[in-house]
Each structure stands twice: as structure tokens, then as C-alpha cells.
Amino acid sequence: MEDILRPIYQERASQANTLGVLMIEKTEKALSITDTFDAVLLIIVEHADEQVFVKHYTYGSKKAALHIVTKKQINDWILMGSNRKIFEWLYSGKVLFDRNEYIQQLKHELKEFPFKGRKLKMGIEFAKLIRRYTDGKTLFDNQNYFDAYNHVVHSLHHLARLTIIENGFHPEVTVWNQVRQMEPEIMKLYEELVQSHEPLEKRLELLFLASEFLIHSRTRLGANHLLDILADKEVWTIQDIIQHDELKYYSVDLSILLEYLIDKNIIAIENVKTKGKGIEHRYYKVVKKI
Structure with a gap:
């Protein structure tokens, strides 16, 4: 397959903007990794007008996909865990081109999983866990058991992912195989x-x-990243928190995490008067590092 695809990737590899090229071939045990395509070409570039650009090809009875992805998008996928196939692609893909050992360094970082990146990923997973657990509990209390079940399954999945990250690994497609070894209780x-x-x-x-x-039992680990950032200032508005470069990754789950930590007396509310009678600004501050 490599010989067939060579004209496609060689042109890209010659461009200064291209950082690396990998080829991922379909296997019978993991058809979903390539979305049933016989091969996927992953080309990582420094910059592009579009974060992700995809083309599909046919060659006789075979089919191939070309994914041109920016370095920023790769980093976001790794950080957010929103495209779990990327881990398989990077782990098992055949390196066809590697400018200045970019792919080799990326694989090394994935294997080492620096603690700073772990803290952020644990925070994101913990926020998603709190969201699913809270929504599920509300549905359960209102006797919407089937909807509650759906949220609980997702909450356990986030708990499993959090545990894997806590142990220094990236959650992969087969999360429960990983968790079985690390945390049998979950x-x-x-x-x-x-x-x-x-x-x-x-x-x-x-x-x-x-x-x-x-x-x-995981609140300390799960909230550590958020609390470290909030400790940098005395008080925060919700807009300041949302717009922080790292906290923006928490997305829609940030507010529910704040409310959970307020309920646990870890974050406090400070009310400040406004010009409106009886209306106060709601600010947030850390009262207890855990």
C-alpha cells in the first residue's frame, strides 16, 4: 500500500510546513481504527487554513484516506481525548517522514506523559465526571431511570479514564481493559x-x-489543576475563569465543577455590591487547598 500512496505523501513531505507523515493500515482486529479504510495517511503540518483536511481515494478494490492535521489540532486531541484513534495512529502508525524527529519526540511525550499535562487532563475528566454524575442523580431523583442509567454509564467511563490518567497512562480505545488491571473496584x-x-x-x-x-476520594486529584490556577488571584469573576488559557478546555463542565467545589467548602463565594438594588456580583475564591 505504501508504494501506491507514495506519490500522494511525497509531494507533501517536500514542503517545509510538513512535520511528519504516518501510514496506518487496516487490521482485522481493529477495523474501526481506520474507519474500515485499507490505509490512512496522517500528515501533520505546522500551520494550515483548516485544522483538519480530509481526502478519500480508491485504488482498484481498495480505499485510502488522507488526513492533513495541524500540530495544534493534534495537541488538542491528545489533551482533550476527543479523538481516541489518534493515540492508535501515533502508537502503531508506520513513520514515512519525520522532520527534525518531530514524531519521535511526540511519541516520547505520549509515553512519558508529563505531569503538567496529566493534571489538566485529570481536571477535564473530573469535570465531565461531576457533570454526568450530577445530571444522572437529578434524573434518578425524578424517577427517570433509563435516562439516569445513560448518564451513570458515562460517569463510570469518565471515572475509569480519570483512574488511567492518575496512573500515568493515556486512556485508549479499550478503556475497560486498562481499568481492569488498575482499579478492579471500578x-x-x-x-x-x-x-x-x-x-x-x-x-x-x-x-x-x-x-x-x-x-x-478523587476530588483532590481531580480539582488540583483548577485550584492551582485559582490560587494565583484573591478573587475571580466567572468570565475571568472561563477565558483563562487552560481553563477554557473545561468548556461547559466548568460551572458544574465550581458548584461541586463550593458545596464541598473548597471554593467560596464572595458577593460584591452592584449599582442595582439588592443585586450583587458573584466572585469566587479558593478557601481550602486539598
Whole structure:
């Protein structure tokens, strides 16, 4: 397949903007990694008008995909975990071109997983966990058990991902295979939720009780990144928090995480008078480092 695709990637490799080229070939055990294409060419570039540009090709009975992706987009995918295939592509892809050992260094960083990157990823996963758990609990309390079940499954998934990151690894496509070795207790919870013959209401009730303890025990790790940043100033407006270069990655889950930490007396609210009668600005400050 490489010989067939060579004319496509050689032209790109000669351009100064190109940092690296990888080829990922389809295997019977992991068809989804290439979206069933026989091969995927991943070309990483320094800059481009579009963060991601995709082309599809056919050659006889075979099909191939070309993905031209900026360095920034690759970093965002790795940070956010929003494209889990990228880990497989980087881990198992054949390097066809590597300018100044960019891909080799990227693979090394993935393997080493620097602690600063881990802290941010743990914060993002913890915020998603709190969102799913809170929404699921609300639905459960309103007796919407099937919708609550959906949120609980997702909350366990985020808890599993958080555990993997805590252990110094990137969550991959097969998250539960990773968790089975690292945290059997979470795996057991997941199995009880999806395999138990107890009524759904009873399964959810027991799981909420167990999850509350597991979430509480990970609050220090999960909130550490956010609290470190908020400790830099005495008080913050919500707009200041949202616009912070690192906190913007928390996206829509940031407010629910703040409310959770307020409820735990880790973050406090400071009210400041406005010109409007009876209306006050709501500011936030760290009261307890954990």
C-alpha cells in the first residue's frame, strides 16, 4: 500500500510546513481504527487554513484516506481525548517522514506523559465526571431511570479514564481493559450496573452510593489543576475563569465543577455590591487547598 500512496505523501513531505507523515493500515482486529479504510495517511503540518483536511481515494478494490492535521489540532486531541484513534495512529502508525524527529519526540511525550499535562487532563475528566454524575442523580431523583442509567454509564467511563490518567497512562480505545488491571473496584461497579439482574432502580441506587465515595476520594486529584490556577488571584469573576488559557478546555463542565467545589467548602463565594438594588456580583475564591 505504501508504494501506491507514495506519490500522494511525497509531494507533501517536500514542503517545509510538513512535520511528519504516518501510514496506518487496516487490521482485522481493529477495523474501526481506520474507519474500515485499507490505509490512512496522517500528515501533520505546522500551520494550515483548516485544522483538519480530509481526502478519500480508491485504488482498484481498495480505499485510502488522507488526513492533513495541524500540530495544534493534534495537541488538542491528545489533551482533550476527543479523538481516541489518534493515540492508535501515533502508537502503531508506520513513520514515512519525520522532520527534525518531530514524531519521535511526540511519541516520547505520549509515553512519558508529563505531569503538567496529566493534571489538566485529570481536571477535564473530573469535570465531565461531576457533570454526568450530577445530571444522572437529578434524573434518578425524578424517577427517570433509563435516562439516569445513560448518564451513570458515562460517569463510570469518565471515572475509569480519570483512574488511567492518575496512573500515568493515556486512556485508549479499550478503556475497560486498562481499568481492569488498575482499579478492579471500578470495573466491578460497571459490571454490576450492566449485568446485574436487580431492578434498574435498585442498581442505580447502589451505584450512586458507591460512586459518591469514589468521586470524593478523587476530588483532590481531580480539582488540583483548577485550584492551582485559582490560587494565583484573591478573587475571580466567572468570565475571568472561563477565558483563562487552560481553563477554557473545561468548556461547559466548568460551572458544574465550581458548584461541586463550593458545596464541598473548597471554593467560596464572595458577593460584591452592584449599582442595582439588592443585586450583587458573584466572585469566587479558593478557601481550602486539598
